[in-house]
Amino acid sequence: MNTDLSTRPARTATADRIGLLPTGVAKRHLNRAVLAGAEPPAQVALLRASAPVDDASARWNSEPVRVLLEQAMARFEGDRAAADAWLAPRLHATLRLTRGEAANKDLWAYLGLIVAPDYVIWRHRPVVADEERRTPTVQSARFVGGNNSQALARLWWAAELFRDGADYAPAEFACGNQDVLNTALRLDIMEHRPTAQAVLRVVRRLADAGTPRLGDHVNALTTAVRVARSTLVFEALGPDELPDEAGLLDWVADADSAPPVSWDRLPDGPDDGGVPAASVATLTALFEDINTHLARARDRRSSAA
Amino acid sequence: MSRTLYPYPVLFGRPELEITRVRVDGRQLDFAKISHSQRSVALDGIGGTDDEKWQTATLDVRATLPEEEIADGPWSELHCVAVLEEAATETRIVRRLIKDRASGTWQGSVPLHRSRHRSRATLGVQVVAAVGDVRGRLIGRSENDWVLDLQEQLPVRDKEIDIVEVDFRDGPHVWLRPFKDAPWFIETDGDMPTVYLNQGVDGLGLLLRGNGGPAEKATAALVNAQIVSDAWVTMFHAAAGDLETDEDGNVRVPPGWRESVLLAMLPDVLPGLSPTDALHELLARREDGDGWSTLQARVQYAASLRAQLPKQLAATLRATTLASEGATR
Numbered sequence: 029m030n031t032d033l034s035t036r037p038a039r040t041a042t043a044d045r046i047g048l049l050p051t052g053v054a055k056r057h058l059n060r061a062v063l064a065g066a067e068p069p070a071q072v073a074l075l076r077a078s079a080p081v082d083d084a085s086a087r088w089n090s091e092p093v094r095v096l097l098e099q100a101m102a103r104f105e106g107d108r109a110a111a112d113a114w115l116a117p118r119l120h121a122t123l124r125l126t127r128g129e130a131a132n133k134d135l136w137a138y139l140g141l142i143v144a145p146d147y148v149i150w151r152h153r154p155v156v157a158d159e160e161r162r163t164p165t166v167q168s169a170r171f172v173g174g175n176n177s178q179a180l181a182r183l184w185w186a187a188e189l190f191r192d193g194a195d196y197a198p199a200e201f202a203c204g205n206q207d208v209l210n211t212a213l214r215l216d217i218m219e220h221r222p223t224a225q226a227v228l229r230v231v232r233r234l235a236d237a238g239t240p241r242l243g244d245h246v247n248a249l250t251t252a253v254r255v256a257r258s259t260l261v262f263e264a265l266g267p268d269e270l271p272d273e274a275g276l277l278d279w280v281a282d283a284d285s286a287p288p289v290s291w292d293r294l295p296d297g298p299d300d301g302g303v304p305a306a307s308v309a310t311l312t313a314l315f316e317d318i319n320t321h322l323a324r325a326r327d328r329r330s331s332a333a
Numbered sequence: 334m335s336r337t338l339y340p341y342p343v344l345f346g347r348p349e350l351e352i353t354r355v356r357v358d359g360r361q362l363d364f365a366k367i368s369h370s371q372r373s374v375a376l377d378g379i380g381g382t383d384d385e386k387w388q389t390a391t392l393d394v395r396a397t398l399p400e401e402e403i404a405d406g407p408w409s410e411l412h413c414v415a416v417l418e419e420a421a422t423e424t425r426i427v428r429r430l431i432k433d434r435a436s437g438t439w440q441g442s443v444p445l446h447r448s449r450h451r452s453r454a455t456l457g458v459q460v461v462a463a464v465g466d467v468r469g470r471l472i473g474r475s476e477n478d479w480v481l482d483l484q485e486q487l488p489v490r491d492k493e494i495d496i497v498e499v500d501f502r503d504g505p506h507v508w509l510r511p512f513k514d515a516p517w518f519i520e521t522d523g524d525m526p527t528v529y530l531n532q533g534v535d536g537l538g539l540l541l542r543g544n545g546g547p548a549e550k551a552t553a554a555l556v557n558a559q560i561v562s563d564a565w566v567t568m569f570h571a572a573a574g575d576l577e578t579d580e581d582g583n584v585r586v587p588p589g590w591r592e593s594v595l596l597a598m599l600p601d602v603l604p605g606l607s608p609t610d611a612l613h614e615l616l617a618r619r620e621d622g623d624g625w626s627t628l629q630a631r632v633q634y635a636a637s638l639r640a641q642l643p644k645q646l647a648a649t650l651r652a653t654t655l656a657s658e659g660a661t662r
């Protein structure tokens with residue numbers, strides 16, 4: 029063994045492993061050429077500024093994430109937004125992060141600028157009409173941004189907040205609706221799992237009933253639910269179980285032996301306890317009630333007009 | 334229960350919350366890590382060899398409610414919950430407390446799982462009751478939440494800005510090279526603001542550590558005040574830049590230090606406005622550009638007040654006057 033290497037800790041990040049890129053450095057590299065997709069970010073300089081994660085686990089390998097994102101780009105070439113529902117659970121099951129780790133913006137900056145800048149451009153470059161002369165650019169928050177804006181972080185957090193224990197099906201549904209994905213993720217009410225599941229139940233019923241302009245309904249509903257939350261304690265009406273910490277940590281530790289996620293079947297998430305069905309039922313009834321009131325208010329407005 | 338008006342009867346008295354004991358993976362946490370006056374618990378550097386590896390801290394809590402008011406009030410099904418949350422990790426844990434008949438207080442324990450947190454969690458208490466035929470109404474909440482800090486070794490509430498001394502030209506941070514002649518650089522993109530001091534500026538570090546005579550000490554204080562003032566200006570703009578509005582036109586305040594900086598400085602920047610109005614005004618000025626430039630002078634002023642610049646300048650002027658008088662005498 030090379031003693032020189034073993035005595036000196038590996039201080040710089042390498043592209044085959046996921047590392048941490050300070051967001052300040054990352055933002056300085058987001059010039060117009062990068063945001064327009066005309067030039068890739070300066071990988072060598074970015075790697076030099078990054079730090080490796082001090083953990084030998086296979087979950088920090090960048091290869092599986094690359095493979096997944098390339099598959100997403102190939103599958104959803106014609107409908108980029110549809111990639112979200114496919115990708116969110118699979119990304120979540122590939123990365124195997126805790127919330128504490130996922131709250132680190134440097135991690136997402138590394139993924140956005142070093143591992144997958146092509147995906148960020150592919151997914152978020154705006155479509156503009158030909159007469160528009162300016163080159164369309166991606167918002168910088170898609171590369172370096174918060175839980176609800178960064179291109180990969182938003183998918184991971186959606187999967188995390190909407191999964192029902194090991195079952196990703198609700199998360200897949202949530203990410204299949206851009207209004208749920210975009211508005212709901214910005215609201216702190218979704219931190220409460222029974223609330224999140226109950227909102228999805230109402231949205232699913234509206235979708236199944238073929239409700240026109242579903243997006244408007246979803247926005248009105250989430251707003252009304254948030255207003256209700258300022259005087260009602262949802263956690264008291266529909267209590268949640270404590271998360272099973274051991275189940276989550278086992279799943280994270282299993283990353284070394286887990287096979288790559290299936291492309292055609294939903295993977296299993298961490299088995300950290302399902303959402304209590306009784307609590308979801310109570311809150312679903314409450315939100316259906318709120319939705320009925322909204323519908324009545326709408327009817328009154330339209331008949332008055 | 335606060336400035337907000339509620340369309341139903343709420344408690345006038347404030348619920349109070351105390352953390353009575355903290356166990357980390359079953360072992361009792363050193364009392365020095367818990368500060369009752371600062372309402373703060375430090376969870377970093379906890380004894381043992383494997384200190385970074387603890388998994389769960391169990392917080393034993395005791396809440397005192399305005400019981401007389403409750404006894405006479407119109408509420409039923411009243412109960413009390415402890416709420417542990419950290420916005421950065423989208424985590425909120427709510428635990429019911431049980432009323433202890435002997436002491437009349439509400440008690441229970443709340444688990445804090447390390448994996449679900451990153452830097453700072455807060456712990457507060459809420460009182461929930463049925464009002465009329467509506468169950469689950471929020472009728473009271475504690476005002477001063479406890480702070481549980483995963484990155485601090487000492488239980489202090491106010492975090493200090495990180496100060497890093499590096500050589501801008503030859504040091505490890507490549508991105509600092511263009512600023513090689515600057516004495517300091519303030520970075521506000523991370524979890525905490527960081528001030529980089531340039532070791533390439535001869536004597537700066539030595540001066541700031543200040544072991545010289547009165548004139549050197551006064552100069553150090555002045556330079557320090559200038560750095561702190563710059564830091565406040567930079568932090569204010571970083572926080573103001575992160576303000577957003579949601580669908581209903583409410584201003585969303587960025588969490589963490591950005592919120593603290595805005596709340597601390599806005600009374601001096603936009604005096605006479607309530608915090609909410611001041612945030613709206615700030616966002617409007619930023620977006621429309623109208624009155625943004627006039628705001629700058631006030632931001633400078635508010636920052637210099639926070640940095641005690643007027644006081645330090647007066648002290649330095651006095652020290653240099655005395656020193657020159659001493660030289661001519």
